[in-house]
Amino acid sequence: MADANHMDVSYIANLARIELTDEETTLFQGQLDQVLEYVDQISELDVSSVEPTAHAVPLVNVLRADELGVSLNHDAVTANAPAERDGQILVPKINEQF
Amino acid sequence: MLNTKTISELSAMLEQGDCTSVEIVTDVLAAIDARDGQVGAYLTIDRDSALAAAKEADEKRAAGSKGDLLGVPIAIKDLLNVKGQPCTCASKILDGYTAPYDATVIAKLREAGAILLGRVNMDEFAMGSSTESSALGKTTNPWNADRVPGGSSGGSAACVAADEAVAALGSDTGGSIRQPAAFCGCVGLKPTYGMVSRYGLTAFASSLDQIGPLTKTVKDSAILLEAIAGHDEKDSTSINTDLPMFGKNLTDDHGLAGMKLGLPKEYFVDGMDPEVEKAVRDAVEHCKNLGAEIVDVSLPNSKYAIAVYYIIATAEASANLARFDGIRYGMRLDGKNPIELYGKTRAAGFGPEVKRRIILGTYVLSSGYYDAYYLRAQKVRTLIRNDFIDAFKQCDAILAPVTPTPAYKIGEKSDDPLKMYLDDILTTPVNLAGNCGLSVPCGFSSDGLPIGLQIIGDFFQEASILKVGHAYEQTTDWHRQRPVFKNLTNSSDVTGQRV
Numbered sequence: 207m208a209d210a211n212h213m214d215v216s217y218i219a220n221l222a223r224i225e226l227t228d229e230e231t232t233l234f235q236g237q238l239d240q241v242l243e244y245v246d247q248i249s250e251l252d253v254s255s256v257e258p259t260a261h262a263v264p265l266v267n268v269l270r271a272d273e274l275g276v277s278l279n280h281d282a283v284t285a286n287a288p289a290e291r292d293g294q295i296l297v298p299k300i301n302e303q304f
Numbered sequence: 305m306l307n308t309k310t311i312s313e314l315s316a317m318l319e320q321g322d323c324t325s326v327e328i329v330t331d332v333l334a335a336i337d338a339r340d341g342q343v344g345a346y347l348t349i350d351r352d353s354a355l356a357a358a359k360e361a362d363e364k365r366a367a368g369s370k371g372d373l374l375g376v377p378i379a380i381k382d383l384l385n386v387k388g389q390p391c392t393c394a395s396k397i398l399d400g401y402t403a404p405y406d407a408t409v410i411a412k413l414r415e416a417g418a419i420l421l422g423r424v425n426m427d428e429f430a431m432g433s434s435t436e437s438s439a440l441g442k443t444t445n446p447w448n449a450d451r452v453p454g455g456s457s458g459g460s461a462a463c464v465a466a467d468e469a470v471a472a473l474g475s476d477t478g479g480s481i482r483q484p485a486a487f488c489g490c491v492g493l494k495p496t497y498g499m500v501s502r503y504g505l506t507a508f509a510s511s512l513d514q515i516g517p518l519t520k521t522v523k524d525s526a527i528l529l530e531a532i533a534g535h536d537e538k539d540s541t542s543i544n545t546d547l548p549m550f551g552k553n554l555t556d557d558h559g560l561a562g563m564k565l566g567l568p569k570e571y572f573v574d575g576m577d578p579e580v581e582k583a584v585r586d587a588v589e590h591c592k593n594l595g596a597e598i599v600d601v602s603l604p605n606s607k608y609a610i611a612v613y614y615i616i617a618t619a620e621a622s623a624n625l626a627r628f629d630g631i632r633y634g635m636r637l638d639g640k641n642p643i644e645l646y647g648k649t650r651a652a653g654f655g656p657e658v659k660r661r662i663i664l665g666t667y668v669l670s671s672g673y674y675d676a677y678y679l680r681a682q683k684v685r686t687l688i689r690n691d692f693i694d695a696f697k698q699c700d701a702i703l704a705p706v707t708p709t710p711a712y713k714i715g716e717k718s719d720d721p722l723k724m725y726l727d728d729i730l731t732t733p734v735n736l737a738g739n740c741g742l743s744v745p746c747g748f749s750s751d752g753l754p755i756g757l758q759i760i761g762d763f764f765q766e767a768s769i770l771k772v773g774h775a776y777e778q779t780t781d782w783h784r785q786r787p788v789f790k791n792l793t794n795s796s797d798v799t800g801q802r803v
Contacts, residue, residue: 213667222622222666223629223646224659234660240722241664245611245677248684258682259689261511261541262497262738263763268540282404288636297631298641 212239306331307467308786311524312551314470315372318365325358325365325375328470329419332377336468339789344443345453345463347382348390349422357419364417372527372551374417379469381460382423383430383506384515386410393506394438395428397653398634407504408539409473409515409532416531421469424459428655429625430480430508432456433727436718437657444714445488446787447753451711454484460518461488465754465787471519471528475505477512478613479706479731482743485518486706486756489745489785491773492518493525494731496764497738498543500529501536509620512613512735521783522744522773526550529766548767558775561595565772566699570606571730577709583747583755584705587776591703594775601695601702605687606733612688613732614725615668615681622665628653660721689737692762701769702760705730706743710753730758739763744773745782754782 215235219226226234280293289296306314306328317323333351340346354377361375380386383393385403387410392398406414413420427437435443435458443458445451446466453462457474461484464472474481476494485492493516500515507513517528530551535544567588572581592598630636630649637652639645654662668677695702707730717724734741739762746757757776761769777783 213663215663218663218667218670219659220647221670222662223626223643223650224654224662225647225651226659230656230659233656234663237660237721238664238667241614241725244722244725245615245681248608248611248615248680249676251608251684251687253680253683253687256683256686258679259685259736260682262689262736263541263543265541270537278404282402283632286401286404286633288400288630288634295632298639298645300642 213242305335305467307335307470309470310520311372311376311471311527312521314376315374318375319370325361325419326355328375329354329358329377332421332469335466339466339468342444342449342789343446343462343466343468344441345424345459345466345468346379347392347394347423347425347440347459350389350420354419354421361417361419369417371417373413373531375419376470377419377421378413379421379424379460379463379472380410381426381457381472381474383426383475384410384473385504386420386423389423391423391506392440393429394426394440395653395655395658396439396635397628397649400635401633405504408501408536410504412532418531424463424472426459427456428658429506429621430456430475430477431621431657431661433479433483433724434718435459436714437655439655445711447489448711448751450713451753452487452714454487454711456480457518458484461485461490461492464488464490464518464520466789467786471517471524473515473532474518475513475515476735477508477617478728478735481516481518482706482731482741482756482758483728485743487711487754489754489782490518490520491522491525491745491783492516492743493529493766494734494741495529495533495766496740498541499533499740499764499766501534501539501542503536503538507624509617510624511620512617522742522770522777523551523554525742526554526770543764545764550767550770553767554770554774558779559595560591560772560775563596563701563772564599564699565591565596566599566601566695566702568601568603568606568695568702568704570603571704573708573729575708576705577749579749580705580707580709580755584703584757587746587757588703590780591772591776594779596772599699601698603691603695603733605684605691606729608684609688609733609736610725610729612681612684612736613728614664615677616685616736618661618665619669619678620665622662622669625658625662657721685736688733692733692737692739696762701765701772704758704760706756706758710749710751710755734760740766740769742769742773744777746776746780747782748785
């Protein structure tokens with residue numbers, strides 16, 4: 207990853223669904239390039255025979271009985287929605303054909 | 305003033321009938337009114353419900369109920385869901401959100417009869433080390449109003465240090481309990497991963513986050529841990545095992561004979577403030593005088609912790625924070641389609657540090673970079689974890705500093721993210737490995753700023769580090785020092801001072 211210490215901030219921000227101003231793009235570009243240059247130090251280690259750690263405490267699958275439990279109160283949930291109608295959350299049109 | 309007392313002192317007084325919970329809450333609210341204009345710890349204060357709950361606790365006690373936390377007021381970091389209350393995560397994006405349920409730790413506190421005082425400030429979504437990334441307000445260090453309280457649980461540490469709460473809950477992903485505890489001169493515990501249920505904690509980095517107590521004494525830390533720890537079927541990573549009675553296990557015997565305490569040379573880093581190093585080395589000497597055997601240990605991969613942490617934590621955050629999209633709760637800026645709605649809402653709702661971390665996390669997970677960054681970081685995480693496993697073959701606990709310096713000035717590092725990240729060098733390894741760590745006051749700088757001793761324990765060995773912390777604390781008087789607040793009505797130019 208020697209040549210990878212530079213990311214295309216606009217492209218990644220779009221993937222992350224965050225609109226950036228030009229000023230933010232320039233600022234973050236410089237700051238994140240610096241951070242990437244710093245974290246590049248882990249490339250100096252030989253980790254070819256090391257297993258990755260995904261979780262601090264090793265766990266196998268945790269299962270429970272598939273039983274109906276108590277759910278959140280419907281009104282309390284939809285009350286938090288920015289736009290709601292008839293107990294449903296309203297969103298903009300997804301498909302222009304309909 | 306009852307607000308200056310500890311949980312164990314208050315529970316004894318309540319039990320003896322020497323005070324009531326209503327009196328305690330009244331004194332705490334008076335301290336908040338007098339000091340929080342300067343300290344800025346609280347985001348919302350649940351005045352009426354706290355007093356009502358205190359009255360109820362007094363009635364329960366009169367009817368024969370007991371418990372260390374019954375009637376004791378506690379402040380909550382504002383990323384824990386408290387049913388019917390806001391949960392802002394100190395972000396604009398959760399504007400208008402009301403928690404529809406209690407986090408498990410909150411339900412446990414209610415069961416124990418604790419009084420929920422209100423919610424305290426933090427770095428936005430717990431991303432920061434100074435509470436400066438909060439979008440909702442500024443919190444200052446009670447010892448010096450020009451200094452940061454630390455972060456991300458800065459409000460939790462500041463309210464405890466300023467006696468604006470008897471204790472508080474925080475969360476620690478890379479040091480966010482231990483570092484503000486050190487900066488504000490209180491006791492902070494990051495439990496072992498899996499010790500405390502994360503259900504209802506707004507997730508930042510799910511493989512690193514743990515909830516823990518910020519308190520005035522180690523004994524209080526043990527009492528609060530005991531109340532919140534344990535298996536929860538709603539968090540499958542919470543451990544299902546019998547836990548010791550952390551509080552009752554701490555006795556008046558302050559000897560450490562038979563205990564081996566490790567000293568890692570890698571934790572006395574270049575650029576460390578000499579006053580911090582001296583305070584910690586004096587604390588090590590003190591533990592030796594209490595009977596502990598000091599052994600040298602090595603944690604050779606510690607130097608990679610910051611790099612590994614800022615890859616793994618941001619990667620997990622980029623996924624966890626995808627839920628804040630303007631659809632189901634919080635702020636929404638409309639767009640002509642959902643994609644535009646997401647982009648505009650997240651642009652307006654997130655602050656710069658959160659945006660930076662989401663972008664970095666998205667990048668290290670993206671196609672072509674995953675192996676070089678994320679997978680490699682997970683492998684180095686294994687090396688860091690193995691360092692601790694090896695070290696604990698030689699010792700019962702590890703002594704180290706919490707931070708390289710005491711609390712720095714507000715604004716000093718907020719424009720330089722990397723500089724701020726580097727300060728987490730002594731706390732992030734514990735989160736990556738998953739074991740536990742305690743921060744205990746161990747001195748003051750010549751400027752009168754608190755210094756913290758970090759006591760690191762093996763997996764699920766909280767009892768050991770609490771024992772060491774309790775022995776050290778009870779034979780020193782650092783934890784009894786309190787900041788002084790003057791001119792409380794005109795507080796803008798006032799700084800706290802050491803007694």
